[in-house]
Amino acid sequence: MTDITPRIDYFFTVVSPFVYLAGTRMEEVAQRHGVAVTYKPADMITVFSRTGGVALGDRHPARLAYRLQELRRQAAKFDRPMNPSPAHFPTNPAPAAYAIIAAQAAGGGDLGALVDYYARACWEDEADVARDDVVRAGLSAAGFDPGLADSGLLAGAEAYAANTEEAVARGVFGAPFYIVGEELFWGQDRIDDLDRHLGAL
DSSP states (O other), rough: OOOOOEEEEEOOOOOOOOHHTTHHHHHHHHHHHEEEEEEOOOOHHHHHHHHTTOOOGGGGGHHHHHHHHHHHHHHHHHTOOOSSOOTTSSSSOHHHHHHHHHHHOSSSOOOOHHHHHHHHHHHHHHOOSSHHHHHHHHHTTSSGGGGGTTSHHHHHHHHHHHHHHHHHHOOOOOSSSEEEEEEESSSSGHHHHHHHHHHHH
């Protein structure tokens, strides 16, 4: 028999300001509806470039100015302290992504809290999520063994690459991106729509 239980496939990068602004609201929606979440950290720079996106540095000044206003408004709306130009952005999100992949495989902690820890580290705490001490601290804070930062690096790299290919194949073009079956939801401002969709299933 085919399993038709809905789940959320969550494509993201921890260095997205909009992933930070999402906080753990998606996880609260999933819990309310009894829906599982599969976390799929991906190389969003690659996803972006392969799906017609324009790199931040190449955007028109009007778009850059609007982005800063939107970040300020959304941060105030959800009471998320935010530096729109953090000290460690851009940085390499792969170490944090590998840790999330390892933590998901190991189980026993709070994955939503782990993703939020790394996003907050970048956009609120002025920390570099590429640093080993930051990666370990996140694992520990979310209830995982910090030693996961050392284990499964090859598997993490392979899963990260596979998530990136899957993202492009399934129509992902930004972060955060939530998929339930054939329904796509892009952006932290679509979590209410995700909530309504799950409620109708």
